[in-house]
Amino acid sequence: MSNPIIHNGLEGIVASETELSMVDGLAGELVIAGFPVAELAMNATFEETAFLLWYGRLPGATELAAFRDDLAARRALPRAALDLLRAAAEKQVDSMDALRMAAGTISLRGSSKNDDEVARDLLAAFPTIVASYWRLLRAHDPLAPNPDLGHAANFLYMLSGHVPTDERVRGLETYLNTVVDHGLNASTFTARVIASTGSDLVSAITGAIGALKGPLHGGAPGPALDMVFEIGEAGRAEEVLRRKIESGEKLMGFGHRVYKVRDPRAGVLAAAAQRMFTRGGDLALYTLALDVEQTALRLLEEYKPGRNLQTNVEFYTALLLHGLDLEVPLFTPTFAVSRVAGWIAHCFEQRRANRLIRPQSVYRGPRGRTWLAAAEQRLDHRAQPAGLPLVSS
């Protein structure tokens, strides 16, 4: 252990096998439970996708109806969760913190439930929490869930108070299906570490929400949309983008740590956006975005040849969610509304062949300090000016 290899960030370390998703960054391929992401995302309702990930196959029609109804019946929040959201809104607490706090209260439903029931409670509660908090932040009363609507449709309804069109529901479901799982990303890994101790699902999901909040997790599509708005019209794309690249600014929505070709999710979301915008909505914005993308790719290849900076999932996520009238602060919570299904599936998978996830650290500090010597040193400190050092001496 004196000179071990230190795997900072665990990069390249395979921590687990999975049957849930396969990310092939060189081929630009994403498989979700056997389906190419496009095949699943364009066809499945979100309930079907969750069922597929949790139970390993698609539901039959009767099973699907039962699953859908069961989830719909679990949408209301514990009273304490709503109180907490009200208190959070008063302090304008970050939406992901509010989601974490409220999701954590699912434990108030009692500890006698099995994993499957808790999983359904959690999945069903996420849209209610996110939509209720969104409204509370704007001093609107939360709406009661509408049990006649599916998971995605009800989320849109609870945000706006309007029953959404089929096109909009399809747009949101395509998004939710597309980002539902993506290998051992940091939030999914967090959920698996917590589950590996034998802890409960609510604890695992609460931890995962906390990880998803972090700006390095990825999946913060707001800035990509800001760039499109900043450009404003197709004729300005080249000028604005050249200026950004030449001043060293990173183009948001392009480039990914794993994908070296176009993120397969970008294509799915672009197609969904096109379909949705064509049938109503800001088609001009969609056309502009396409133009910005083409110009950005051309300029990135010109300025950074061989770097393979391709359109990532954020670019079309931003466009699609904007088309659904979701504002930027809702993007990450909406991501969580989808990803929670993946987190739960990973917890189930971790439970099936569990081994405590517990790596090692290597010590680089001093040794053999004695209390007496420390006391003498402290006499010196007392003579020094006050102030706490924030790094170790």
Next chain:
Amino acid sequence: MSNPIIHNGLEGIVASETELSMVDGLAGELVIAGFPVAELAMNATFEETAFLLWYGRLPGATELAAFRDDLAARRALPRAALDLLRAAAEKQVDSMDALRMAAGTISLRGSSKNDDEVARDLLAAFPTIVASYWRLLRAHDPLAPNPDLGHAANFLYMLSGHVPTDERVRGLETYLNTVVDHGLNASTFTARVIASTGSDLVSAITGAIGALKGPLHGGAPGPALDMVFEIGEAGRAEEVLRRKIESGEKLMGFGHRVYKVRDPRAGVLAAAAQRMFTRGGDLALYTLALDVEQTALRLLEEYKPGRNLQTNVEFYTALLLHGLDLEVPLFTPTFAVSRVAGWIAHCFEQRRANRLIRPQSVYRGPRGRTWLAAAEQRLDHRAQPAGLPLVSS
């Protein structure tokens, strides 16, 4: 990636360097921020230990007084936290879940605070949460914190309503110092993964609480004490223990995945228990425990020669905490009252040289499934009896 090495449980993988603690399982050595655990645990107040871990050195007298006063001023909980604890007590929710929910509400104090302030809010809140919830579970009103008492003394006061003797405070502080940090255990690792995304401290600590709750995390000393009680008198130790070993039962309080000699923490806690029990308390129980330990070690060597099953931290933790009149369900939450200082120190350390912690997974599921084929398969499912398979097909 087709035949990668799969590091299940990340066993033996070094994920990080640290200056916080060194666990040497072969030598039976535990170093905490430069001090052998015994040297630190027997001498430091808990505030000194937290200061040492967070700022890299022991505080001077003025600094210590300021740190102590500052923590004392942060002990009260947000109103929403107490409401949540009341709701949890009504449902008799697990104490660790209650701690997770209430600690999560520290986010209600506002997001403008820096890490150091949030760290202090969290550290100060833990004893208040644990003690308040303990009382609420028993239908007693929570007590207001007593700012004249130190961190450990106030915890005992808030549990019982009595200002504790110096011996008891010293006993608890020795315990808190002893278990404050222990390399990259699963809860500490969870905190670091969440912090590595750039997320906030409350999110990281909430995740860590969830991991500590898991029975595989280690540190569940209740059963070790149950065994001592079951034996009841020294003369029965050999008979009871032989029966347990011969029937294949695991002796609780002995054996550790890492330590192959006596866990260095066992010695520190045994000495603290001896000191405390000698000055008042159930000395007979202490003597009995010593006898049980000696008999157990002799029999383990007889039945499992070469296995090196040694006394672990749980055995004397149980004895010491019992001597402090803490009941078994309080053991893990009290562990958290200590370990949160270590979790926070690891978050600080992670921030100083951050790299997103994000391992890989390898896909073992099917590929190339098509929606159409799936729809046909589902026709078959409909004909089958209902019931959801909990494993993948």
